[in-house]
Each structure stands twice: as C-alpha cells, then as structure tokens.
Amino acid sequence: MSSRKSETEITFDSTGAIFMGAKREIKNSEIGIFGVTFDGTTSFRPGTRFGPSEIRNVSYGIESFCPQLNIDLDEISFTDFGNLEIPFGKIQPVVEMVKEATDYIYSLNMKPLLLGGEHSITSGSINAAIKYFPNLIIVQLDAHADLRDEWLGSKYNHACVMRRCLEILPSKKLFQVGIRSGTKKEILEIKQENRLVKQEFGKPAIELDEALKPFKGKPIYLTVDLDWFDPSIMSGTGTPEPGGFLWQDFASIIDVLAEHQVIGADIVELAPQLDPSGVSSILAAKTARSLLILLSKVK
C-alpha cells in the first residue's frame, strides 16, 4: 500500500488518486506534490485530513489550461507522490516527517507543493526549505495571525504555526497578507513589526507588490491558508472568517508573485466535507493549478 522513498522513514501512500496531469513516476519532474492528511490540533471543526484527496478528485473538473498565466499543465512536468504516511494523535513527529519529505523533494531537484491538512505542517516544510534557501522569505495568505506561542496545550497547534516558522526563519521576513482575526496581542505585533499586508477589505495585491519590491530575486515560500478566501467561496474550512477575499484578489497576487521566485508552496486547511457543494475543493484545485505554474516558472 506504500513504498519507502528515502533512507529515512518517510513513505508515501500511492493507493489514492493523483492530481490532474501529474505523473506517478519521479524522473524529469520539476515539481513534487504530496499530501499531508493531518488535522490533529484542530479544535473547532476537524476534517482537513480529507483535503488532499478531494483536491485531486475535483481537479478533473477544471481545465488544465490557465487563461491568466496562458500555460497548460501539460506544458509542465510534475509528480504526485501521494499522501505522506503519518501516525495519528501525535503532532511533533508529523511535523518532523513533513520536514523530511520536503527535504526529499528538494534533494531530487524538485520544488515542493504540499496539500494539507492543517496549517501546523508548514513549519516542517519551512524547516526543510531553509536548508536549501537560507535567505528565504515567507508570504502567508491567511485570515488568522497564527502567532500564538502555545494553544490548547501545544506549541505545534495550527494557531501557533507562524510563531514556529518565525523562530526558525533566518531572514525573519514574513509577509502576512489579509489577516483579519487574532488576539489583541497578535494584531498589535503584526502591525508593530510591519508584517501586515492589508487587514481585511481592499486590494492586497498592490500592497504586496510594494512590500516585495526590495526582495526581487529572493526565494519565496508561499503558504496559502485557504481561510484567507471569503467564506462565500471557501466555506469548506474549519474556522471560516467573514470579510475575506475573492478569486479576483488571489489572481492579482499571482500576477505579483509571477515576478518573483516562488521555490515552494503549500495549500492548507481545506475541510471538504464542510462544503457539500464542492466549490471549496474546486477553488483549492484551481489554486493548486496556479501554484504549479508559478513553481514551474522558477528554473
């Protein structure tokens, strides 16, 4: 049901579906997709474990051609490794395994695209990415600050993930786009640290463009917490927050990032069963299509 992929204990489950246009084989791929079916620290509404499979399932319902970027997925080469095999009920080992799996992708000279699962997995992939790109910058699309130091008894809770990332990020450069929920302390910090790019409303792409200008050519890791989108189009997530952004805003951000070097990315917090219409999953798949093309542009 699974196959060992490296000297470490990392294995991928390849019994499931793969993303539209992906290969199951590794050779000559530019990008490596893998899913992380982890939702162990979610306190409100679980179910992001079903995210990776559903993103793949519905990917066949959209076109492989992206009119915005004018590229078809069949013009690029990418592998879908399946889902990382993880233990249940333990956080830290999972984050460690995510790190190793991401490292494995980079070691194959591929760029990683992670499909979550909950946001807590991001500190794992960041930890691998900084080994290859020490001066990494993080761009975070999210509704929530995720800067708590500890939450519900754990430092690895998804509400703490950006705190963890900041701790290990040499550049300390984190751009938090569209945060609209947090504690008084969190909101204060991101304002004081000039990390915030648009709090609720308005067009965040313009501000992000401005903010990233000094970092042209620097490697960027993009983490997309899908609850950044407005609940009207992304109801399938554990903690939807009214007042979010539309696809149009995301497309503008893609235009900005297309001018930069995105060397790794994740799409997290899809809980597909919460949106029986399937629209949330389709939005996530279209997001993945954009990120695949974005990642393929960096040579």
Add this chain to the structure above:
Amino acid sequence: MSSRKSETEITFDSTGAIFMGAKREIKNSEIGIFGVTFDGTTSFRPGTRFGPSEIRNVSYGIESFCPQLNIDLDEISFTDFGNLEIPFGKIQPVVEMVKEATDYIYSLNMKPLLLGGEHSITSGSINAAIKYFPNLIIVQLDAHADLRDEWLGSKYNHACVMRRCLEILPSKKLFQVGIRSGTKKEILEIKQENRLVKQEFGKPAIELDEALKPFKGKPIYLTVDLDWFDPSIMSGTGTPEPGGFLWQDFASIIDVLAEHQVIGADIVELAPQLDPSGVSSILAAKTARSLLILLSKVK
C-alpha cells in the same frame, strides 16, 4: 428546566449553551442576551427556531477580540439568559412575551440583544423599548420591506413586522437599509416616505451616515434581518434574496452606528440547518459580537 424570572409569566430555558464570554448570572451585566425560538409565521422555509442555539454553539469558533472595534468581549460584561419559553402555534402571545422579556431586561438596567427566531418578534421588543426610550429611532437592515398590513391571514406575520413597529413608534422614524424586495406598493411607500437607505448595490453606510446625522444622540434600536446580507455568505435564511451585502458593508455600518446610541438590538431570521457549511451561523455570531460591543459603548 426553566426558572421564573419576573412576576409575569416570563421564564427562560437555561438548559442550553450560552454565547462565548457570557455569564449565566445577572449581576453587574451591561447587556442581556436572550433567544426567541419562534418561526410560526414563516411560509416558505421554517427553521429559524434553531437560530439562537446555533449562534451560541459556533460563537466559540471565532476570536473574542474584534480588530475593527479594538475591544475584546472579556472587556465587557453581559448575561445570556437562555431562550424565552414560548407556546407553539400562536403568534400574538409570543410577541407579548417578547415585550415582557425585553421590559424585564431594561428593568434590570441592561440593554437587550435578542437572537431570533423570525422577524415578527421585533414588534415585541420595540414595544418594550419605547417605554424606556419614547423618542426611539429604528434602523432596519433587511432585504424585504416587511410592510404588508396582513399576510397569509395574520397581522403578526413576519412580512408585516415593520408595519406593526411603525404603528407603535411615536417618532415614526424608521430607516430601511438595503431593501431589495417587496410589492410594488411597499417599494413605492418607502421611497415616498424617504425611509429607504440604498436599494440594492452600492455602499449603504455612507447614505446611512447622512440620514442619521440629524439624530445624533437619539436612542437607536437596530434590527438586523440577516437576509440583508448577500446569499453568498448568508444562505442559511428562509427567504434569501440575491443582490445583497457583504461583511465589509456591515462593518462600515457598524462604524457609523458606533457614533450613535444603540440601546437595543436583535438579530433575526437565521435558519442554520439550511446552510450545512455553518458559515451563516458564524456570520451571525460575528454580527452578535459586533452588536455586543456596540451596545456596551452606550453608558
């Protein structure tokens, strides 16, 4: 299962959940929440009876801190009385009981926040409020005019509620924000009477700001029929009407009202079971969070 709260027959059912941050005890509270699980005149799709409990349940899924108003719920003091105990299948007695319950809240020197239930309950709370604030003004956020004199055989149908309110309102001052559905007669009347603030589209907060200017310092009762919001973010309501407003519009209205004296409010017409994603209920809870802070600002 319930406890008598006054000399009248009003009792509250306290077997259910309470709103995030609320107390179950009365003393020293600024605001009193109670639910009215009434949906007896709904002709199309019932279920607003489940609204009050669901608003409370999902309230734990959002933060207690409101970045817009920069206040945390733990900075204010409010009691959740539970749901008013009501008979089934009778309208007028329910409206009467709502009046008495609201009166009871005011008599305790608290401001009421009602969680509906259908809109017909508002004429009850208005009737209590004008006893304490005779020169009351009503601001109504709604998709529908609700000005019919009688509907489906009853004067207390939710389609008639603003007609009932107008009859008992000494000031005759009613501002109807965002009405986009009605009979030819209703739409004509609200235009002729200059009651209308933005019919569909655009930014209603600017017009409301203008309209309320002459009434600075006057007591305002705010009734929020949740179908004022666009069905994209509020699908969990009995008669959704395309072409509504987003959270951003509501936030702007809160900004306007924060400059005025809101001395009572209700949130009505949430039918949570119609939106299996739960987004509608979460929007209603976030609306309640804003109103609690608004009500707390009036001393």
Add this chain to the structure above:
Amino acid sequence: MSSRKSETEITFDSTGAIFMGAKREIKNSEIGIFGVTFDGTTSFRPGTRFGPSEIRNVSYGIESFCPQLNIDLDEISFTDFGNLEIPFGKIQPVVEMVKEATDYIYSLNMKPLLLGGEHSITSGSINAAIKYFPNLIIVQLDAHADLRDEWLGSKYNHACVMRRCLEILPSKKLFQVGIRSGTKKEILEIKQENRLVKQEFGKPAIELDEALKPFKGKPIYLTVDLDWFDPSIMSGTGTPEPGGFLWQDFASIIDVLAEHQVIGADIVELAPQLDPSGVSSILAAKTARSLLILLSKVK
C-alpha cells in the same frame, strides 16, 4: 401523464409544478416556458435534469414584483407547458425535440423561455429561432467557451454547444460574455474573432452595451449558462468556475438588454442538488423572473 401538443411527436409532461404566476393553459400568452430535463453529456457532476422542477418550486419564495424593472409578473401573461418528454441516453434526438418544441412555441406566436437541463439543448432552440428570426444574434453568458468541436466522443456534448450554434447561425454573431475557462485554442479563437465580452472580473455590462450598439433592433437570443455567476452564489452547477459574476452584474446586463429585442432565452446548467441551501435555485428563479419581463417587453 402527458398530452400531445402538436402534429410532431412533441409532448409535455404536465404532472409537475408550474412557475409562479404562470398559467397551465395556452391562450393569450406572450411567453411559453418549458423544461428540458436532459443531462446526458455531463461528464463531471450530473443532475441538471432536476433544474426545471426546482426552479419552479422555489419561484414561490420570491416576490412576483421586480423592483429593477418595476413590473410584476401578474402584469404579463405566460404559460408553463411543463417538461418536454425526452428519451434517456441519446443526445441528438433530444436536441431535435427541443428544436421542434421551440418551433411549436413560436408557431403559437409566443416567445420561448427554456429551463435546462444542460447547455447542449441550446443548439435545438437556436435552430428553431433562426427559422423565425434569420438575422438572429446570440448573447451567451457563460464561464466556459463551449467551442470544442467534439468532446468525449460526441459533437453534441455540452462543451461543444456554441460550436454547433455557430455552424447554424446565419449572422455568425455571437457575443460571449464573461468566459473565463477554456482550452488554449478556444480562448485564442474568441479573442481573435472579437467575440469576447469581458474575460473574468470587471463590469461586463458596459462592454456588452458597447458591443451591441450596432445591432439595435436586431433580434437577440439570450442563453444563460448559470455557471457564469460566481460559485459563491451559484454553487449548484456541474462545473463551477471561481472568479465569476454577481447578481449586480447580471442586473446591469438586464438593463442593457432591456434596450434591445430579446426574442428567446434559456437558463441552463442548474444542478440544484449540489447546493443544499437552495440559494442557487432561487438565483435561477430570480433570473427567470427577469427574463420573463424582458421577453414580455418585445411586442
């Protein structure tokens, strides 16, 4: 269970519900509604067969008065014929029957409003319309180009419908409004042929107004693929495509078309069971209300 309506084999099933305000009898009607419960070529998520009945069911949940056009449905006269009786598992015969049924409506001196069903039915109604209006222009609201020549083994697949329409349209005049998904080849063609009116985002009504100016007085057939709307308000469709349009955009387009001669129309691709909130069906019914008034304006 059905009644023969013409010399051909066309019969309508009249055992179901009718649209709000419609008559079951033919005489003196300006408009004829009929449903086509066909979803045989849908490859991703079927269920548009349930569209016609659900549009009728929920029509009773909105007002018969349209504030935008200031007309009430009871001021116009229209017949609901029920659903066309069709065989299962065969495409071409169904398209042929749609043609005959549309022809029958025109022969009664009525204008047709078709309720789909999938988009492939449009080439049938166009084929009938051009017999009566040879210089017909088509306005297509759609997320997808639908210009493939063949798809999944059939020339009558819904992904090919506008190709089929173009083949039989003498004027070759097709305005494709808001297309945001297609193959590289399709998107290139509609740009080269100047058929495109707004690709994603922005306000398409202004461009459409401009594009239609040279055709004042010309007969227009309007085909509304409901996936033109944004998935936030139209999740109940087989292939939702993020980045679509809101009701406000549609209302603006109605304002434009009210200055023209719309002599036939269809509303297709509602798959009501995919949106358990019912909002998609209500949006479709409100769309139908607008189109009925639009069709009634042409004498």
Add this chain to the structure above:
Amino acid sequence: MSSRKSETEITFDSTGAIFMGAKREIKNSEIGIFGVTFDGTTSFRPGTRFGPSEIRNVSYGIESFCPQLNIDLDEISFTDFGNLEIPFGKIQPVVEMVKEATDYIYSLNMKPLLLGGEHSITSGSINAAIKYFPNLIIVQLDAHADLRDEWLGSKYNHACVMRRCLEILPSKKLFQVGIRSGTKKEILEIKQENRLVKQEFGKPAIELDEALKPFKGKPIYLTVDLDWFDPSIMSGTGTPEPGGFLWQDFASIIDVLAEHQVIGADIVELAPQLDPSGVSSILAAKTARSLLILLSKVK
C-alpha cells in the same frame, strides 16, 4: 394560483405536482387526494409542510404496479386536488378547513386520502368522516400515544390529536398499533382501555387481525403517522423513535385491512428534508400506493 372548490372558503393550490397516475380533474374518481402543508405545532423539528409535495415528486420513482395487492394504479381512478390553502401560524382554523375539505371530498362521493403535514390535521378529517360514517373505527399506526390533553399551550398540538379524535368519535373505538413512546399516564391509559395493539417489537398484524375481527364490515379510518416505522427506514420525520417497524410489518397490516372497509386515510409527519437520501419520501409514496389500492377496494 388556486381555484375555489366549494361554497365554503376551501381552495386548493393546483400549481404543484400531482401523484403518479392521478388526474387533475374530478369526474368519475373513486378517491380524492389532497395535501395539508401544516406544521405549526411541531416543537422539535419542523418541516412536515414539505411532505405532500415530496411524496408526489418521488412517486414517479416507484412502479405503478403493486405486487402485493396485484393491482396497478392505472386500474383505479383518483384525483389529486393539490394542497389545501391554509393560513400560517393558526391551528384551529386549519383543523376546521381540513374538516371542510374532507367533507367536500365525501360530498363528491369520493374517499379521501390526506397527505400531511403534521398529525394534528387528523381530528379535522375524522370530524368530517363521522358525519358520513357515524360508527367509524380508527386504526392508528404511530410511535407516540398522542393522548395529551394539552401541550405547549394548545389543545390542537399534534401530541394531543388522538385525545381530540376520541372526544368526537361516537364509537370510542380506537386501535393504537405499535405505540412505543408516551408519558407514564398515556401508556397506562392505552393499556387500561385495551387500545394497544403491540407495544414495540414483534408482529403487530396478527394482533390487529384479532382485534378487528368483531368489527368486520364496519367503516375504518386509517391514520398512518410515519414515525410508526423504524427510523432506519423513516429518518425523515420530526420525532423519530428507535424500535419501530419495517415495511414487511406494514405489508402484513395491509393484508389485514384488505379484509375490511377502509373509507378514509391519512399519511402524516413526513419531514422530507431531514432525510437527504430520499428513502423516507419513497417509503411514504409506496405507503400511499398501498392506501390508494386499499381505498379503491371499498365500493
């Protein structure tokens, strides 16, 4: 939208669907179906108002031939009048209208089959039936005793319906089949009065056969509260009660009643939206098919 059917105020809404095989016209019919979309006294989970339409909609999903009774619906003649038009939020007037409508059916020399709606409507139809069949016997299939004298402030609550029926029934003969829920007082009474036919479990048809033996040839009114069935096959009802009966048990009861004179019947308490699989509605439609044939056997 409706048509006056008698000198009284009774009107039927004929804009909706009709039951499989029914006529919309009255003449030469043996049986008259009508729906009562009333759920005003339901305290737990409303929605039986949607029952009548959904029973009709899904009736087209079963065969018209009944293998058990070896009769096809096309061998009998019955009219579907549509739904009785009723006011919202008032109980007693509705019960009175049900009485008049049932009387109207009998006056046309037809036997009534009512589709509920909640159980409270039965006292209306019984009141009409005893005018034509004074020595009427009632057979009640139900999970609940429904013998409260008053409930939640009303004597017409559905929890009181059999108390109301007993008060007006000259014969005082009521057979309560399969009751498995009630107050201590109710359960005691039905045991003392020898009204009970099987409390939970076992095969109730044998006991019913025995109990009805002394009443051969007497007119029977059959009221089927669908929650009599086990929740495994009838989850679509407001107050499902575990430990109920299967279709096989119902078929045996039909065999028993086929030896008697069933001169009127109702099927109540279907709340179709609670069972998204549709199985409950299909079971209700199959129940209706059996009852139509049963009613047609009495000449």
Add this chain to the structure above:
Amino acid sequence: MSSRKSETEITFDSTGAIFMGAKREIKNSEIGIFGVTFDGTTSFRPGTRFGPSEIRNVSYGIESFCPQLNIDLDEISFTDFGNLEIPFGKIQPVVEMVKEATDYIYSLNMKPLLLGGEHSITSGSINAAIKYFPNLIIVQLDAHADLRDEWLGSKYNHACVMRRCLEILPSKKLFQVGIRSGTKKEILEIKQENRLVKQEFGKPAIELDEALKPFKGKPIYLTVDLDWFDPSIMSGTGTPEPGGFLWQDFASIIDVLAEHQVIGADIVELAPQLDPSGVSSILAAKTARSLLILLSKVK
C-alpha cells in the same frame, strides 16, 4: 492519464484510487477489478458514475480480514485496473466496451469483478463470460425484475438488462433473487418461468441453495444490484425499494455460493452521493470484499 491495455480501443484510467489490498500491476493476479462509471440511462436519480471511486475510497475503512469466510485479502492476489474509459451520452458503445474489457480480463486468466455504474453494463460482461463459460448460469440479486424489452426509448436501458442477458445466455438459466418490484407482466413472467427466488421478505438463501443444487460445479456469474438490499442500509442507490434484505441475508447467500463456482461478478447501482452517511458505500465495499474472496476460491 490512461494506458492502452489491449489491441482494441479499451483503455483504463489509472489516475484514481485502488481498492484496499489491490495491486496496480497485472502479473500473477487471480482477479481483475475495473470500474464502469456509466449512468446514462438512469431516469430517476443519476450518480452511479461515482460508485467505483467511492467503493475504493471507503474500502480502507473496513478490515481486510473477513471473519465469515476466515480469509484476509492479503492472502489473495488481485489487480485494480482503474476505471474503463467511456464516452458520454451513448449506451451501446459502452456495453460493447464493457464486453471487450471483461474479455481482456479473462484472456489474462483472471476473473472479473466489475464495479458499476448502472446495471445496463451487465449484458456486456455476460457477453464476454459466455465465450469462456458457454454453460453459464446467472444469479441476480435485485429489487427490480429488469425484464422490460425497451424503456424510455432504448433497449439498453438498465430496466431492460436482464432481458438482454437472457437473449444471449445459451443456458437460459437465470435465478432472480428477491425481486420485489416490476410491471404486472414482468412479475407474471418470472413466476411462470420459475426464475423467482423469494419475492420480498423471508430468508432467500435457503431457496437459492435449493434452486442451485442441480447445478453444482456449473459456472455462475453473480450480478449484485445493490438495491436488493433494504433502503435502511442501502439508501445510496437511484431507485431504492422498501422491503429489502439485510447484510445477514447477503452473508447467508455468500455461504451458499461458496459451495459453487462463481467465475465472474459485478456490483452495480451504487449512487454514493445520495447517502451522505457513507454507509451505502461501506456496505458496497464489504460486498466487494466478500466477492473477491468468493472469486478467489475458484481455481
């Protein structure tokens, strides 16, 4: 996305998930699974196209060990080929492709297990099977007779499938277990032809055991229309029919068939989206587990 598997046009889509314990490679397998995502002739409620994938998805939720047959899936060897690639909107070509795919499985010296899709596919697999087993017997578990000669304009409708099978079956031996719905003509025929094994209720395994005794050692093809099960445990099917069978009854039938030579099988008519609890899909997966073991017993 697919790979050519034989000289004919048959290709399988291997981008999806595989059944628990299956291999993706062919060599040394005893059994070959493939899915047929066809629901083109379904008139009432479509969606069996989603059956094959969902059976595979939920198969990971049950144990691989079968206590009844005391065998674990890891003791047998079987390949999951994925889904047959088929055109949309055409019946006869699909049936032909099913025939070729089944033939291909047999040509590899494997026994086929088909996952439907609708029942109409069975005449394809039977047509292949009789080439290898001319004296084949068919055992049909089904709620419906499926013996119409033509239905809704097609001879290949799923309501006609057993008629088609009979036409091509040299032995003319068809055992129809548990049929409880049909036309008067169908029910009469299966009784006259002694094909019927238990019509509704009772324990069909005993009768089947008796009926099959004269055919010990003869090759049996087993077609399982999942609507044979009672809707209480199989609500996820297009035309559920109350009065069906439980898992216990199926287990008894497995005990009977374990004494015979089952050389091919299919599981059809799962429409998973109709049962949001997933129980229907899990039942189908457990059925598949039993059939895999049954097929593995024949050497």
Add this chain to the structure above:
Amino acid sequence: MSSRKSETEITFDSTGAIFMGAKREIKNSEIGIFGVTFDGTTSFRPGTRFGPSEIRNVSYGIESFCPQLNIDLDEISFTDFGNLEIPFGKIQPVVEMVKEATDYIYSLNMKPLLLGGEHSITSGSINAAIKYFPNLIIVQLDAHADLRDEWLGSKYNHACVMRRCLEILPSKKLFQVGIRSGTKKEILEIKQENRLVKQEFGKPAIELDEALKPFKGKPIYLTVDLDWFDPSIMSGTGTPEPGGFLWQDFASIIDVLAEHQVIGADIVELAPQLDPSGVSSILAAKTARSLLILLSKVK
C-alpha cells in the same frame, strides 16, 4: 467558561447544553454525566468530538419516560457536569484526565456516565472504577474487537482500547458482545478466551444472560461503542460495520443488565455530523436514558 472541580487539574466546561432532566448542581445526585470531546486517534472519519453536545441537544426530542423500564427521568437525580476540558493533539494526557474526572465522580458518591468521544477514553474510566470496584467486570457492546496492541503508532489508539483495559483489569473478565470485525488474530483470541458473546446476527441478550449468571451481584462497567448497532440505525459513527444489531436487541440486553449491578458506563463513537437525519444522535440519547435508569437502580 469553566470551573475547577477538584484539587487536580480537572475542569469542566459548563457553557454548553445539559441532558434532558439533568441538574447543573452536584448535591444529592445519584449519577454524574460528563462529556469527553476527544477524537484524536480516529484514522478514518473524525467527529466524535461533537457527540456529547449533540446527545444533549436531541435528548429534548424524546420523552423522559421509559416504557420498557417503567421509570421517568424525573424520578431520579443526576447532574450533568458538562464536557471535560482537554488538550488537543495528545492522547495519554486525555486518558489520564478521564481517569481523574471519573475518580472525582466516584469520590462524590455518584456513578459516572461518560459521553464520548472516541472509545480510547474507556481505559481512563476503567482505571478509576477499579479503584472503587477492584473485582469489576466489563461488558463491551461493539462491532470491533479493539484488541490491537498498537495501531498507527500509538498504544492509546481507539483500536487498542480493550487491550489497555484488559491490562489493568484485575478480574480479567471482559464480555465482548456482538464483535463482527477484527484481524484474524483478534477474532481468534476472543474465541479462545471465551470472551465472545454472539458474533454477528442472532439474539445476543440470551447468551449474555447465560454468560453473566455466575457473576450475579458483581459490579459491572458497561461500555457501549455505538457502532455495535447496525448502520441502518447508527450511520453516524466513524467506522460503521454492516451486520449489526437493532434497538430491540439493545432493549433485551438492558433487561438482562437490569438484574445486575451496573456501576459505571460510557457511550462512545457517536459522530453526529455523519448522519444528517439526526437519528443516530437520538438513538444515542435514548441509549443514555436507558443507562441513566440502569445506573440509578444500583443503590
């Protein structure tokens, strides 16, 4: 939001609803209910965290009187403490907290009724119970053996819970009723150890009665994994297993246990969101009603 209840760190969240008829105060109670919203080791479908609240919510939909045991809940005295406050993403600490909370209940001279949450919590309550009843016997109603030593990387996974219980149970007396799923090794063990009471089908109460005879007067802890019930009436559980038991079987087991001393109990594995009809939750609430009466019989 919570209140400290003992010297240890155990706190209960009392912001939620309470079970029908329960008190919020402790004094003079015979039984103490508390919920454990833990589902951290669930590998297939999570959501049992929502079980405790939903059991309470729907408890108001059944009568407080139990006809089988002829007792009304208002004749007994019990407290609902709310839900135990637990950390997310950690198993062993939660099990420890369950132990302490159960101990606290016993220390108040009350008997515990736990509402799960997943089955892994049972080893916590058993660990507390054996302190007070060292010669405890366990009766387990379950579909699964739950005897794995470790699963998915954890000894506290819910698939291991009865192994954990056996390790700490001095009497080693465990009666496993109705197990119908497990590994080959598990099924073998429970047969060899004579622990099994009815494997699938038949009437388990008779065998249980026999098995418990030698233990008259001994303290029994009853753990009810709701997947013991057939999926037809209990679809709302993570790993439903076809071939289970009906309410009637449970009622018979209650009759057996009423002759014994049940001194503690839990109801686990309800995942209410998986059964949108709510029937599973109602069955769980009725189960709780029976257990409350059972526990109250032991003085």
